[in-house]
Amino acid sequence: MQVDYAIIGAGPTGLGAARRLAELGAANFVVLEKNAHPGGLAASFKDPQGYTWDIGGHVVFSHYEYFDKMLAELLGADQLKHERRAFIRARGAWVPYPFQNNIRHLPRPARWECVSGLLPGKRPEKTPQNFHEWIHCVFGEGIGNVFLWPYNFKVWAIPPEQMSASWVGERVSIVGLEGVLKNIILELDEVGWGPNNAFTFPSHGGTGEIFRRMAAPLSGHIRYGDGVASIDAAKKTLTTASGETITFGALLNTGPLDLLITEQLAQAPDDCVEAAGLLKHNGVFVAGVGVGARPLHEGKRDKRCWMYFPEDDCPFYRVTNFHNYAPANVPGSDTAKAAFLCETSFSGHKPEDLSTLMERTVEGLGNVDLLPEAARAKIESRFELSVDYGYPVPCLERDLALRTVQPWLEGREIYSRGRFGGWKYEVGNMDHSVMQGVEWAERMVQKQPEKTYTWK
Numbered sequence: 207m208q209v210d211y212a213i214i215g216a217g218p219t220g221l222g223a224a225r226r227l228a229e230l231g232a233a234n235f236v237v238l239e240k241n242a243h244p245g246g247l248a249a250s251f252k253d254p255q256g257y258t259w260d261i262g263g264h265v266v267f268s269h270y271e272y273f274d275k276m277l278a279e280l281l282g283a284d285q286l287k288h289e290r291r292a293f294i295r296a297r298g299a300w301v302p303y304p305f306q307n308n309i310r311h312l313p314r315p316a317r318w319e320c321v322s323g324l325l326p327g328k329r330p331e332k333t334p335q336n337f338h339e340w341i342h343c344v345f346g347e348g349i350g351n352v353f354l355w356p357y358n359f360k361v362w363a364i365p366p367e368q369m370s371a372s373w374v375g376e377r378v379s380i381v382g383l384e385g386v387l388k389n390i391i392l393e394l395d396e397v398g399w400g401p402n403n404a405f406t407f408p409s410h411g412g413t414g415e416i417f418r419r420m421a422a423p424l425s426g427h428i429r430y431g432d433g434v435a436s437i438d439a440a441k442k443t444l445t446t447a448s449g450e451t452i453t454f455g456a457l458l459n460t461g462p463l464d465l466l467i468t469e470q471l472a473q474a475p476d477d478c479v480e481a482a483g484l485l486k487h488n489g490v491f492v493a494g495v496g497v498g499a500r501p502l503h504e505g506k507r508d509k510r511c512w513m514y515f516p517e518d519d520c521p522f523y524r525v526t527n528f529h530n531y532a533p534a535n536v537p538g539s540d541t542a543k544a545a546f547l548c549e550t551s552f553s554g555h556k557p558e559d560l561s562t563l564m565e566r567t568v569e570g571l572g573n574v575d576l577l578p579e580a581a582r583a584k585i586e587s588r589f590e591l592s593v594d595y596g597y598p599v600p601c602l603e604r605d606l607a608l609r610t611v612q613p614w615l616e617g618r619e620i621y622s623r624g625r626f627g628g629w630k631y632e633v634g635n636m637d638h639s640v641m642q643g644v645e646w647a648e649r650m651v652q653k654q655p656e657k658t659y660t661w662k
């Protein structure tokens with residue numbers, strides 16, 4: 207088989223590329239997906255008890271007109287709009303997100319700990335060299351200790367000292383001493399910050415419904431269940447696990463970049479192999495706990511969307527009240543049922559025994575007051591899934607590694623884009639990923655420069 211374009215992966219990036227190629231009339235392409243379904247990390251699954259689960263709570267918030275139009279076309283009226291209600295569990299309190307804007311909700315000693323770290327002369331006055339130092343310089347020791355340091359280790363599974371702060375941009379709310387004091391003294395809450403303060407969610411089928419619908423009209427181009435095993439960059443051929451060889455004009459990879467270099471490419475030079483070895487990632491264990499009786503929060507219906515957990519009384523860093531995203535996420539859209547979607551990260555720096563993680567998750571839900579002892583008997587579903595590639599870590603060596611690997615690939619008309627293909631967390635959400643694929647297709651067909659993904 208000979209194609210103009212071969213695409214590895216039918217996740218958001220691969221589907222974005224395929225959709226745009228088809229729109230531009232470039233019909234000679236194939237998408238090779240090793241799974242039996244589309245969506246990649248943004249896929250969703252229905253368990254035998256009838257609960258729907260994402261691979262960790264996904265919310266759609268977009269930065270792009272193309273993506274918004276596409277979503278409207280794919281989902282139409284089948285989407286629900288939500289206002290973010292997110293909280294941080296710290297020192298026994300629930301602090302509205304963003305934590306640093308709302309520390310008045312902490313017990314008094316912790317409030318003082320946070321404020322005192324922000325007082326004049328308490329924060330280092332230097333250019334931070336890594337993410338740990340950045341937190342210290344911007345937020346001080348108190349907010350660092352109570353929330354940001356332990357939380358970031360829990361989610362990234364890499365010490366913040368080994369991460370750069372260059373990705374922070376719109377991901378972390380910056381507030382100074384004056385703002386913190388004002389909110390404490392005037393008892394103000396500030397919860398509207400950030401790009402995901404409103405989001406949409408498919409009314410059924412979970413996040414994966416978006417990508418099932420995106421893939422459907424492209425089905426003639428997509429081959430499921432046959433991964434790409436090896437690539438010969440010189441001959442411009444790839445070989446699938448089932449043994450078929452395909453010749454391509456250009457190749458888009460959307461699987462992990464390190465594996466592309468070290469496992470699939472036959473002739474990657476030593477400096478690329480070395481650079482690929484510098485890239486860091488974590489894995490994420492997803493535990494879906496379906497409960498037949500929905501617990502109350504402070505005596506009322508729990509309207510919260512998701513909660514962050516920096517402390518060690520539970521293994522997870524985040525729990526999503528997935529029942530609040532769409533009634534159809536629980537069997538029979540039964541408003542009496544609850545779906546807790548819990549995420550725990552792991553890595554060599556933070557090993558986890560996955561065989562006991564579900565049990566520890568259920569225990570943790572009890573410890574943080576989400577699942578009282580009596581409700582545990584009502585658990586009717588325990589869904590487990592773990593992905594080895596969860597978050598592409600913006601480690602200190604990342605940009606140098608990308609600057610080594612990407613030009614070598616592009617010199618051979620191999621392009622690597624998407625969450626792990628491009629390895630840039632700051633453009634690693636679903637909207638970014640779809641647009642990386644779309645812009646790659648426009649570059650191939652229309653010679654337009656890409657905007658979302660850059661490595662130079």
Ligand SMILES: Cc1cc2nc3c(=O)[nH]c(=O)nc-3n(C[C@H](O)[C@H](O)[C@H](O)COP(=O)(O)OP(=O)(O)OC[C@H]3O[C@@H](n4cnc5c(N)ncnc54)[C@H](O)[C@@H]3O)c2cc1C
Nearest residue numbers: 215217218219240246247262264265434461624625635636
């Ligand atoms: C825990 C978690 C929470 C998240 N929350 C959000 C959120 O709230 N909002 C948001 O916008 N985004 C969120 N994301 C990010 C979102 O999942 C990604 O943006 C998106 O899935 C990336 O798409 P992709 O196509 O680049 O990569 P992937 O989704 O990883 O897809 C790559 C595809 O390539 C396939 N593949 C890999 N190697 C091969 C091979 N050799 N041969 C054939 N096929 C191959 C894989 O099977 C996969 O289907 C979250 C991600 C995680 C892990």
